[in-house]
Amino acid sequence: MCGLFGIVTRAGQPLPAGCFARAARLLRHRGPDEATALSFLRDGGEARLTLGEGEPAPDADLGFVFRRLSIIDLSSGGRQPRRTPDGRFHLMFNGEIYNYRELRAELAAAGHRFASQSDSEVLLAALAAWGEAALARLVGMFALAFHDRQTGQLWLARDFAGIKPLYYVARPDCFAFASEPRALLELPGVGRAADAATLASYLSLGATDRGEATFLAGIRRLPAASSLRVDLSSLRPDPPCAYWRPPEVCPRPMPEAAERLRQAFLQSVALHLRSDVAVGVALSGGIDSTAIVMAIRRHLGQEAPPRAFAYVAGGAFDEEPHAALAAQAAGLALTRIAIQPGDLARDLPALIAAQGEPFASTSIYAQYRVFQAAREAGVKVMLGGQGADELLAGYAHFVPTRLVGLLASGRPGAAARLVAGGPLPAGGGRVGLLARGLAGLLPAGWREAVRRPPPGWLARQWRRTAVPAPAFRDQVMASFTTDSLPALL
Numbered sequence: 001m002c003g004l005f006g007i008v009t010r011a012g013q014p015l016p017a018g019c020f021a022r023a024a025r026l027l028r029h030r031g032p033d034e035a036t037a038l039s040f041l042r043d044g045g046e047a048r049l050t051l052g053e054g055e056p057a058p059d060a061d062l063g064f065v066f067r068r069l070s071i072i073d074l075s076s077g078g079r080q081p082r083r084t085p086d087g088r089f090h091l092m093f094n095g096e097i098y099n100y101r102e103l104r105a106e107l108a109a110a111g112h113r114f115a116s117q118s119d120s121e122v123l124l125a126a127l128a129a130w131g132e133a134a135l136a137r138l139v140g141m142f143a144l145a146f147h148d149r150q151t152g153q154l155w156l157a158r159d160f161a162g163i164k165p166l167y168y169v170a171r172p173d174c175f176a177f178a179s180e181p182r183a184l185l186e187l188p189g190v191g192r193a194a195d196a197a198t199l200a201s202y203l204s205l206g207a208t209d210r211g212e213a214t215f216l217a218g219i220r221r222l223p224a225a226s227s228l229r230v231d232l233s234s235l236r237p238d239p240p241c242a243y244w245r246p247p248e249v250c251p252r253p254m255p256e257a258a259e260r261l262r263q264a265f266l267q268s269v270a271l272h273l274r275s276d277v278a279v280g281v282a283l284s285g286g287i288d289s290t291a292i293v294m295a296i297r298r299h300l301g302q303e304a305p306p307r308a309f310a311y312v313a314g315g316a317f318d319e320e321p322h323a324a325l326a327a328q329a330a331g332l333a334l335t336r337i338a339i340q341p342g343d344l345a346r347d348l349p350a351l352i353a354a355q356g357e358p359f360a361s362t363s364i365y366a367q368y369r370v371f372q373a374a375r376e377a378g379v380k381v382m383l384g385g386q387g388a389d390e391l392l393a394g395y396a397h398f399v400p401t402r403l404v405g406l407l408a409s410g411r412p413g414a415a416a417r418l419v420a421g422g423p424l425p426a427g428g429g430r431v432g433l434l435a436r437g438l439a440g441l442l443p444a445g446w447r448e449a450v451r452r453p454p455p456g457w458l459a460r461q462w463r464r465t466a467v468p469a470p471a472f473r474d475q476v477m478a479s480f481t482t483d484s485l486p487a488l489l
Contacts, residue, residue, distance in 0.1 A: 001164070002080075002094040003027030003067035005183050006145050007176040008042065008154065008232055015039065015056045015063050022186045023065045023178065024052075029354070030094070030179055031067025038081040038090065039063035042152065042232050047087065062232070064145065066092045071381060072100070074276050077116025082124045088149050091124040094179055095142035095164045098271035103137065132157075132227060135243045139271060143222075145177060155229045160244055161387070162224025168237070169219055175235045180356045181219050193217045206360045212240065215357055269295040272383055280379035281332065282370050283308040285322025288385025293330040296383070308332040309374050309382075311339070311366040337373050339366065397425040403437030 005023035009015055024035045039056030040047035040063075048057045056063045066080045081092040097103070100119035107125050108114065114121055119140075126134040127146050135157055143164035147154045156177055158166050168177040169184050178184050185192060195217045201207045202215070212220050222228055226240040252260070269292060273279060281296065283289045296305060308330075310323035320336060327334040344351075344365055351368050374382055389395050393402065399422055406415040419434050428435065 001030050001179075002069050003030035003065075003179045003183075004092055004094050004143065004145060004166070005065040005176075005178045006063065006092075006154075007174055007187070008062040008230075008235065009174045010172075010235065011043065011061060011233070013061060013173065014058065015060055016188055018055070019187065020055050020063060020065050023183045024067060026183045026186065027065070027067045027179060031069045033070045034068040034079065036066045036068065036079055036081065037063065038066075038083075042149065047083065047090075049081075062147070064090070064092050069380065070277070071096060072120075072274070072276055073116050073118035075116070078118035078120060080120055082120055084124065084128055089124060089128045090147040090149070091120065091127065091144065093120060093123060093142050093144035095140055095144075095159065096274075097123050097138055097140040097142065098274060099139040101274070132243060135227065143179065152232045153229055154232055155227055156222055157227040157243070158222045158224055160225045166222045167214065167219050168222065168228070170230075170235070170237050172235070175230050175232075175237065181214065181216055182356060184219055185216075191216075191218050202358055208358060208360055265291070266295055266298070269383070270299050273299060275381045277380040278378055279306045279381045279383065280374045280377070281306055281308045282367070282374075282382050282384035282386075283310045283323045283326060283332075283334065284385065285310070285319040285324075285326055286385060288388035290322070290326040292383055292385060293326055293332055297330040297332075305330060305332045306383075307335060307374075307377060307379060309335045309337060309370045309377075309379075311370050312336045313366070314338070335373055335377065337366075337369050339369060343369075396423045399423055399425055400433060400436040400440060403433065404440030407437060407441060 003023075005020075005027060007015060007019060020037045020039075024037070028035070035052055037050045037054050037056065038047055039050075039060035041057075041060060042062040048060070064081045068078075068080065070078060072078060081090055083090045097119040100122040103126055104114060104122045107122065107129060110129070112125050112129070114125070123134075123138075123142075123144070126137070130137070132155070138159075141159045141161070141163035143156075143158050143166035145154065145156050154175075156166055156168065158164065165179055166177060167179070167181050167184060168175070169187065169190055171189060173189070174187070176184055176187055184190055193216070195213055195215055198210050198213045198215050201210060211223055214221050223240055223242075225244040226242050228237050228240045230237045273296065281289065281293050283293060293305075293308060308323070308327045310320055310327075312318060312320045324334060344362060347365070347368070351365055354368065355364070371382060399418065402422075403415055403418055406412075406418060415437070419430055419437075422433075424430065424433060425436075
């Protein structure tokens with residue numbers, strides 16, 4: 001991953017003093033390999049590129065800061081922010097464009113010349129040539145900022161599934177964006193007031209994603225598969241616009257559907273192996289990660305396979321034997337990570353700081369330790385099965401969604417059989433499952449009202465604490481620091 005920060009102020013108003021150095025410092029963990037900054041007057045003048053945590057030009061009113069984790073083209077040819085030779089377009093992005101070689105060949109055939117082997121140069125050329133239509137042609141994960149000096153517009157975009165994060169602040173005196181809220185909290189006038197509805201939803205339901213809303217009232221999140229245009233003369237952003245939506249699933253015979261999924265899966269694994277640094281695998285022993293390691297063996301043949309890393313839980317829920325069996329079948333060296341009593345208490349502050357926002361459970365700690373072990377082994381890129389159970393409805397809490405689909409499509413018999421004999425999500429039993437299914441048929445606004453307690457619920461909880469409500473509220477707000485946003489946990 002890499003770190004992005006960008007800011008534009010009103011014409012004639014210089015960028016805040018020290019903003020580049022603070023952003024580079026706060027985002028260093030996202031991109032430890034290099035820090036680069038670009039600043040200029042958006043209405044003219046030469047762009048100034050600086051290495052390290054340099055400050056913007058004294059009269060600059062637009063600036064980008066980039067923290068790099070080098071994955072593709074490790075030379076200076078992969079350096080960001082990027083600009084076209086004529087100086088019109090500027091780009092920086094976090095992520096990887098997996099089909100960059102195919103896009104590069106197409107652009108080269110159209111007459112474009114490349115000076116590096118990086119995916120960032122290909123992405124800049126694609127956006128310059130095809131505009132926003134290029135987004136739907138990308139295969140990858142990304143959060144990007146693209147600036148057109150000729151039209152005076154800046155636009156942000158986020159990948160199809162929202163893998164890479166992107167946050168922004170829109171104020172009358174400036175517009176700023178970053179990979180993490182902590183970099184925006186350092187800007188003058190950006191407060192730490194909590195978004196009461198988001199906080200109430202988190203504390204009551206464990207929900208951490210409410211679309212554009214974040215835990216901080218003054219900071220917004222760009223939704224997945226969306227772009228956002230900003231007119232730099234007014235600093236007013238347009239509402240986020242979806243550039244892609246999941247296609248409708250057409251019913252197919254099971255053999256055909258299975259073969260289509262198999263081919264798509266194998267192609268995806270092949271693209272994810274494109275890297276100029278060491279690649280590893282997070283191996284749990286489950287179906288998803290086991291399928292990935294076997295696909296890697298299929299693609300690499302007799303080449304040296306990547307290393308695998310597995311968390312050893314111990315006890316009845318230990319999946320290590322399954323992971324060891326899969327690693328042996330694929331010919332992968334397996335590194336086992338065991339967690340000792342007291343490790344979580346020791347590492348919790350670092351875990352919270354790494355997450356940057358409240359999270360649903362401490363189960364993420366196992367993944368944290370696996371990635372930590374990979375980093376210590378010199379592995380920069382990790383493949384894993386995260387998201388497979390969500391994509392293929394592998395959790396019991398997807399059963400109400402299936403029930404809603406059956407009811408909405410006029411199949412009450414199938415819905416009744418699901419309620420009578422299907423797997424049950426946690427809490428509520430079969431009556432609760434039926435209630436959640438029926439609630440899913442309500443209009444969107446009503447569903448939200450039924451599912452989430454109003455913000456006043458949170459205020460009542462504050463009033464029930466042992467300390468006066470204002471004092472407790474101040475304590476919670478003070479916990480939103482740049483080092484540990486979710487310290488309220």
